Amino acid sequence: MTQDELKQAVARAAIDHVVDGEIIGVGTGSTANFFIDELGRIKHRIKGAVASSEATAARLRSHGIAVFDLNEVDSMPVYIDGADEITPHGAMIKGGGAALTREKIVASVADKFVCIADGSKLVDVLGSFPLPVEVIPMAQAVVARKLAALGGEPRLRLKDGKPLITDNGCMIIDVIGMKITDPVQLEASINNIVGVVTVGLFAMHGANVCLLGTAEGVKTLKF
Numbered sequence: 156m157t158q159d160e161l162k163q164a165v166a167r168a169a170i171d172h173v174v175d176g177e178i179i180g181v182g183t184g185s186t187a188n189f190f191i192d193e194l195g196r197i198k199h200r201i202k203g204a205v206a207s208s209e210a211t212a213a214r215l216r217s218h219g220i221a222v223f224d225l226n227e228v229d230s231m232p233v234y235i236d237g238a239d240e241i242t243p244h245g246a247m248i249k250g251g252g253a254a255l256t257r258e259k260i261v262a263s264v265a266d267k268f269v270c271i272a273d274g275s276k277l278v279d280v281l282g283s284f285p286l287p288v289e290v291i292p293m294a295q296a297v298v299a300r301k302l303a304a305l306g307g308e309p310r311l312r313l314k315d316g317k318p319l320i321t322d323n324g325c326m327i328i329d330v331i332g333m334k335i336t337d338p339v340q341l342e343a344s345i346n347n348i349v350g351v352v353t354v355g356l357f358a359m360h361g362a363n364v365c366l367l368g369t370a371e372g373v374k375t376l377k378f
């Protein structure tokens with residue numbers, strides 16, 4: 156099976172976690188896009204969705220799914236999203252699609268985080284994938300120095316030769332070469348750097364369930 160077929164399989168399996176009549180939180184990225192396409196087929200069963208990015212909102216609307224502002228929503232039973240890496244304990248690196256801040260915010264309102272990922276995303280130790288950190292633009296240089304002091308190699312993410320600007324008007328620093336043996340501790344340390352908006356470590360509040368796409372079928376990991 157190709158990686159896309161594995162992503163499609165977990166997206167399909169995630170429909171079992173959708174709660175009828177409710178609002179669902181929806182992530183960002185290629186796996187989330189497959190999920191949105193599946194959600195489009197059962198849109199009559201849900202009230203609508205909260206999107207974790209402008210791109211996700213546009214795709215949801217293209218399927219005729221109502222998109223709610225998070226400020227109108229007090230709670231939701233489930234948030235479904237991909238990951239760049241996930242450990243056997245449910246800690247994740249996210250933000251490869253630059254949507255980490257809104258992803259973390261929407262996930263914080265949901266009762267359950269269902270991660271959908273192809274098997275290549277499962278790792279014992281986080282950090283082979285560069286760790287995304289969203290920063291206030293004026294703090295980009297000082298935050299980069301502090302991330303270097305933590306042992307990583309910070310690189311400003313570029314798009315078309317210019318700094319990538321997120322949906323929130325901020326920038327992304329990708330930190331290379333971190334071997335993250337204590338993700339909860341590192342999440343707290345990076346959160347404490349002034350000028351950081353969000354770190355793409357989801358460890359204090361990780362996934363509750365992971366639907367992992369493998370050649371043998373979709374495996375369910377519970378944390």
Ligand code: 5RP
Pocket residue numbers: 182183184185186187236237238239248249250251252253254255258
């Ligand atoms: C976007 C994310 C994505 O969930 C993550 O990058 C995985 O993406 P994909 O499903 O395309 O592999 O965190 O900010």
